[in-house]
Amino acid sequence: MTPGPLEGVRVGVTADRRADDQIDLLHRRGATTLHGPTMRIVPLADDAELAATTRALLDAPPAVVVATTGQGFRGWLEVADEWGLGERLRAVLGDAALLARGPKARGAIRGAGLREVWAAEATESSPEVLEHLLAGGEGPLAGRRIAVQLHGDPMTGFLAALREAGADVVEVHVYRWEPPPDLPAVDALIDAIVGRDVDVVTFTSAPAVEGLLQRAETLGRDEDLVAALRGGPGGSGVLACAVGPVTAAPLDRRDVPSIAPDRFRLGAMVRRLEEHVAGTPRP
CATH class of the missing domain: 3.40.50.10090 (Rossmann fold)
Incomplete structure (x- = not known):
């Protein structure tokens, strides 16, 4: 052989x-x-932390939502449907300025019947998204609530830069790692x-x-x-x-x-x- x-x-x-x-x-x-x-990855449906974060965003909707990965964004919506929160979450996302970190995230947004207001040109480009936000692409950041859907990389520098600009950042961990x-x-x-x-x-x-x-x-x-x-x-x-x-x-x-x-x-x-x-x- x-x-x-x-x-x-x-x-x-x-x-x-x-x-x-x-x-x-x-x-x-x-x-x-x-x-x-x-x-170990905690399955989405079993993740009480994600459920609590989702409910908090429904009660206090974000002005901006950053979708970082297509798989993670879709998974978030799917599990929200299982919790009976899908319709409300889609409404909140539809009212927010949705940003896509790349073509996969943009495809997931559109596949959910939503529309992004801006998408990074490069594939999975967090620096490009951050530059857009810090340059005022979605208006002033101080005092505004920004939800960032995370998947894998903790994006520590990205989140810190938004907080330094005065944003109220909500981390949406679509998978929890144990x-x-x-x-x-x-x-x-x-x-x-x-x-x-x-x-x-x-x-x-x-x-x-x-x-x-x-x-x-x-x-x-x-x-x-x-x-x-x-x-x-x-x-x-x-x-x-x-x-x-x-x-x-x-x-x-x-x-x-x-x-x-x-x-x-x-x-x-x-x-x-x-x-x-x-x-x-x-x-």
Whole structure:
């Protein structure tokens, strides 16, 4: 049989959601995997925090709403329907100035029968949205309520800049991330990264990166972990492979190099890894 493009490559997988799909995809290409989910996603319908935030926005509607991802925006509306709040939420969103962070968010807005007043030209461009708001694109920010639908990246700098401008910012976390369900599995993954017993570690969300770093810090191994990850690509360390720039942001903040595809999809991430492996001399 012809060896797969990832034959002999050892991959650490940090994902919780769709982990089985990713592992199957990697195995079919010849890789071996070590799974250590570094966080757990709370299903939307079970998220009491999101329900409370949604009701608060219905009682005190925002002037501006920023939709950051299509999947997250759709999920918010779908779960609001389950709670019996969908009609009221759509009315509130329809009265607000809806901003889209990119084409996917814009498509989700229009798919819900709503209309954005402005959309970023670049794909998933938080800086472009922030520049628009701070430049007065939707009027003065001081004292105005702005709801930001978050998905993955906490967007700390984005939110801080709006608050510094005087806005009343409401964070809408469409998924809530909890500590990992299986700490021994995460610890084993950290051992493997530090010991260079895996060649690559994959990340499909920013919280997955944060979860790995936080657990390593708890164990007193964060410096060793970061040192191992800083060794790649092209070095003797472990390569970080992210699904996109939003996911890679916590790595960037720690000066950890990474590779990512142009399209933010699981299959595209695996293909990007294949391209990297094909272009790297192997022992």
